[in-house]
Amino acid sequence: MLEGIIMSEYFKKRKAKKQEIVQQVKEDKAKRKQRKQEIAAMPEADRKAAIVSDKQLRKEQKQQRKEELRSLSRKERRAAKKEAKRYKKIKNRPIRIAGWSVVGAVVLFAVVTVGPTVSSILGNMTGKHITIDTTNEEAVKAREAADVIAEEISDEGLVLLKNENNSLPLADKKINVFGSTAFGFKYAGGGSGASDLSRAVNLFDALNNAGIEYNKELYDYYAGLPELEEATGKGETGAVQVVKGMLGGDDEESGEPAVTADALAQAKEFSDNAMIIIQSDAVEASDVSADQLQLTDDMRALIEKVASNFSNVTIIVNAGNTFELGFVEEFPSIQSVLWVGTPGPFGTNSLAKVLSGEVNPSGRITDTYVYDLESSPASENFGDYKYENLDKAYLNYEEGIYVGYRFYETYYQGNEEGYKQAVQYPFGSGLSYTTFDWNVVSQQLNSESIELKVEVKNTGEVAGKDVVQVYYSAPYTPGGIEKSAINLATFAKTKSLNPGESETLTITYDTRDMASYDMANESYVLEKGTYEIKLGKNVHDIDRSLSYELPEEIVYNSDADTGTEYKNRFTQSENELTVLSRNDWEGTYPSDQDNSKVASDLVIERVQGHEFNNDVDMPITGADNGLKLEDLKGLDYDDAKWDKFLDQLTVDQMIDYVSDAAYHTTAIEEHGIPNTVLLDGPAGLNFFFKKFEAGAYPTEIVIASTWNKDLAYKMGESIGKEAKAYGVHGWYAPALNIHRSPLGGRNFEYMSEDPVLNGMIGGSMSKGAGDQGITVFMKHFIMNEQETNARSGILVWSNEQAMRELHLRPFEMTVKEAGVTGAMSSFTYIDGKWANPELLNGMLRDEWGFEGVVSSDAVFGFMEPQIAITSGNDLMLDILSVTKNKEQLQEAYDKHPEAVAVGLRNSMHNSLYATLKTYIFN
Structure with missing residues (x-):
C-alpha cells in the first residue's frame, strides 16, 4: 500500500514537471517567433545588427549556463542536465512523432492490406526474394581474406x-x-x-x-x-x-x-x-x-x-x-x-x-577537432526547421564553402592566438613513434599540372609510414569569388620505411583543380596571381611552401572530360540566403534566427509541381526482335542495337521492373534479363532486415583516416570478391557525403569534412569493387548530412559554388576516376525538387558523363515513381508500397503516355546497361 502511494506521488510529480517543461517550451517558442517578427520588420542595417547582437547574447547565456552548472554539486548538476535533456526532448518531439508515424505506417499498412501486397511487403522485409550463399568454399575464403584487410585498415x-x-x-x-x-x-x-x-x-x-x-x-x-x-x-x-x-x-x-x-x-x-x-x-x-x-x-x-x-x-x-x-x-x-x-x-x-x-x-584525423563543437558556422543551421505554410522541413547551408577547416583556417588567418584557442587538433593531424624528413627532389608547376617528387626518409628508430599532405592557397580578392585560405589538393602515403630508409613519392594533380566556381559568369576560374603549394603534416602545420605564379587568368567554360558547357543549375528556387563571406564575417555570419519560415509561392510550386514532357515520340513497345540482353554485351551505351532491344519491352514489364527494386531487381526471362541482388553497406555487405555472416570492415571514417588509397582499393576489391562468392551484384556504397557538422548522425558512415579526401578514398573503394564486376551505388546524391527530418523530405538550400566545390565534388571524382555505373539519390529536395532532373540528368549524366543506374534511397510517401522515372531516378528502393507504385505509374501513363513511356524506357536502358557490366555476363 505504502509503495503504491509513493509511486503514485512520484508519477504525479513527474507529470507536473513534464507539464511545466511543456509550458516553458511553448512560451520560449512564442518568444522566438515574436522576436523573429520584430527583426523581420526592421530596416536591413538594423536587422543585421540585431541578428549579431542576439547571437552574441545567446553565446553569453550559454557560457553563463556552463558556469552555473560548474558551481552546482554533482547531484544538482546531474539533475539540471537531466531536466535540460527533457526540455530538449519535448522541444524536438515532432521529430520523434515523425519516427513513430513511420513505424506505425508499416504496421498499419501490413494489417489493412490483403492479398499479394502483404506477401510482397513480407517478402521484401524477410529477404525471401534475395538468394545468397554465404556458406560455399569461395565465400568462406572471401570472408577470411576480408578479415585480414579489415584489420590492416584498422591498423593504419x-x-x-x-x-x-x-x-x-x-x-x-x-x-x-x-x-x-x-x-x-x-x-x-x-x-x-x-x-x-x-x-x-x-x-x-x-x-x-x-x-x-x-x-x-x-x-x-x-x-x-x-x-x-x-x-x-x-x-x-x-x-x-x-x-x-x-x-x-x-x-x-x-x-x-x-x-x-x-x-x-x-x-x-x-x-x-x-x-x-x-x-x-x-x-x-x-x-x-x-x-x-x-x-x-x-x-x-x-x-x-x-x-x-x-x-x-x-x-x-x-x-x-x-x-x-x-x-x-x-x-x-x-x-x-x-x-x-x-x-x-x-x-x-x-x-x-x-x-x-x-x-x-x-x-590522420579527417575532421577538425575544436574546443567548442558548436563554434562552426554550420552549427547555426542544424536541427529542426519547419515551414509554416508547407508540410516540409528545410535547412539553410548559409556557411557556404566554409565547412570544417575551411572556416577555421580562413577565419583565424593572421590570428594564431585565436586559432589556438579554437582548434585543438587541426584536420590531418596524427603522430608516429618515429620521425620523418621531407625533401622536394623536383617540382614541375605549370598551367596544366602540378607535379612534386618528395623524398621521405625515416629518421627515427622504428619502422613506420608517413603521409605527405599537399594543400594550396589561391589568390583572393576581397569581395570577389569566395575562397578558403587553404584547400587540400591531394596526398600520398609511403610504404613502411625502416629506420634510415627513404622513398620518393611522385605527387601530381591538375592545375585546374585549384579553380573556383564563379557563379556570376557560370564558369570555373583560376585568377592570376601567386598560388602557394604547401606540403603539410596537417592543414595548419606546413612543412614547406612552393610558389607558382599564374600571369593571366584562366577561365574554364566547359567540363574537361565531356565538353559540356558549365551553367548554374540550382538557382530556380530564388531562396534568399545570406551566405557567409570572408569579406564580411560579422555581417554574413549565419543565424537560424534569420530564417524565413514562410515558403514562397515559387518554393511551394516547385515542391508540389512536376512537368511531364509530352513533346516526345511514343516509343515502340512489345516488338519481337529476338534479342537477349547478352547480345548487347560490350556495346556502347548509345549503340543503335539498344533501341532494338528496348523496343521489345512492354509498358507493364517496365513498370513492374522499376517499381519492385528494393535490394534486388526482377528477372524478365523472355528477354534474358536476370534478377540481381543489391545489398548495403559501407562497412561490409549486409541486408537491412536480416543478419547473415559476412566480411566486416571499419566504418568509413576510419577507412579515410588511413589516408591510403591503395588500401581503400583493396577493401573495395575484397567486397567485390565476396559479393561474387555470395551471388550479390550491387553494393549500396560508398557513402560520400561530408561531415558538415559534428552532430551528423551518420558521420561514422561518411569519411570526412573534406570533399577531396572523400573523393580519393571513395573513388578508390569504388574502383576496387567495380573491377570485380559489381554495380557500385555511390550515395547519397546529394546533401544528406543531417538525419533530423530527412525521411520526411527535407528542402536543402545552398548556393551553386558551395554545392559544386564541396557537396558534388566527391561524387564527380568518383564518377570520373572509378567509372561507377550506379548511384543512390538522397531523400533531399535539391533546389526545391526531389529527384531533381538538373542534378540527375544535367549534372550527373550530361556534365560528368555518368552512364548507369540511379536508385532511390528507401522510399517514403513523398517519393513518387512517376516523378522519379521522368527525372532521372530509375529504380524505387521500396519495401512497402510496390503495388501503389505500379498503380501510380499506370495512372501517370494513362494521362501522359509519351512522357512516362520514354521515362520508363530510359530507366530500363540505364538499369540494364549497369547490369550488363556486372560479372553475371563475364
Missing part, C-alpha cells in the same frame, strides 16, 4: 593525437583498464552502415593477443557490477537500429560506475599505466546532441580520479563523431590520446598492437 586508421614523453608504446606492457566503456566497445555505427560483428574481438582478448597484461582484479571488479549487465548489448538488424534512432532513445543516462578506494589502491600496485575509453553512440535516422560528444559528469569524475593517481594515463577515443577533447589538457598525467573511431570487429587488435608497439600508428 588509428590516429595518435598526443604522446608526451614517448609514453606509448607501453614500456612495461602492463595496464589498468578503467571504466565500463571497455566492456561495451563500439566497433561500428548503426543502420545500413552497420556490419557483421559476430567475429568481433573482445578488448581484453586483444590485449592478451598483443602480449599486454591487463589488471584482472580490476577487470573482475567491473565485470561484477550490476551496471555492466547489459553493457555489451545484443546484435540488431539495421532496421531495428534505425527505428530506435527515430524514436529518440531514453531519457535516462546510464552513468559511469564509480571506482572504489580499494580497487584504486590495488590498481596502483599493479601498474602506473591506466587507460580510459570515451565513447559516443550514433545510428542512422538520428542525429547526436552536443552533450553526447562531451564528457558526462560521471566520466569526468572517473578521469579526475584516475589522472590524480596515475602518472601515465591514455585516453582512447572510441567514437565516429568528433568529440570535445579539451579536458585532456587539464590533467598533466594524461600523456597520450589515441583515436580509434569505430574501427570494425578487429579494431581492438589494432589498438592493442599500437599500445604494445607492434604497430606504429600512421593514421
